[in-house]
Amino acid sequence: MSQIISIHSFRGGTGKSNTTANVASILATQGKRVGVIDTDIQSPGVHVLFGLAEDQMHNTLNDYLWSKCTIKDVAHDVTAGLGAPASGTVFMFPCSVKAGEIARILREGYDVGLLNDGCLKAVKELNLDVLMIDTHPGLNEETLLSVSISDALAVIMRPDAQDYQGTAVTVDVARKLEVPKMVLVVNKMPPSFPADKVKARVESLYQVEVAGIIPHSDDLMNLASEGVFSMRYPDHPVSTIYRQITAKLMA
Secondary structure: OOEEEEEEOOOOOOOHHHHHHHHHHHHHHOOOEEEEEEOOOOOOOHHHHOOOOHHHOOOOHHHHHOOOOOHHHHOEEOHHHOOOOOOOEEEEEOOOOOHHHHHHHHHHOOOHHHHHHHHHHHHHHOOOOEEEEEOOOOOOHHHHHHHHOOOEEEEEEOOOHHHHHHHHHHHHHHHHOOOOEEEEEEEEEOOOOOHHHHHHHHHHHHOOEEEEEEEOOHHHHHHOOOOOHHHHOOOOHHHHHHHHHHHHHHO
16 A cells, blocks of 8 residues: 655754665565655755756756656656665655746645646556655745645655754654644754763654664765765665664654
């Protein structure tokens, strides 16, 4: 049975796209057919992690939203760019990175219902096992609709005061939308913070399971989005945590 998993954060810069790319890639190494749809149309970026260049984007999500193509036409097979063998497949549904097309979206908007229809059609037409939705940070109509059709939601947060407050809002909204499964991921944790105490505090505050705590990693920073970390460094402790998060989301 297919699953839709949304990866969300209240603020930008939490590592949402990295988490999306790593979970999708790990699933592909397990033989899954995975779609990754970037709904952060105003500031797209997850395609970079899969090595998908602008000149390779024959169609984008923008084209679909403007009725220039079908959602299936937007799918780009990026499996070869994972950096590791995979018995499954990853299809990337990128947004346009052209300034004019981003400006048009900001100026004119789009039918968010069409976006959700596209997600459901992508699962069916490409026979996906999992569709990963990399959401726009914060809470807007497109994010709420994406979360509402999801079987699982991972909320990414950093252990700072702003994220604690924003995550509380996100968790409350997700509960109202009755998302079947929700987990939290604490990212970019300073090495001086005790992981067990942070986990206990977060789970106590939100009454939601922490699927993984990812420490600040110079190795991850040094990769600088030029690839999917868990594929490049499968034996790294951070990659082990990404696999743990993946297992929790699929449980």
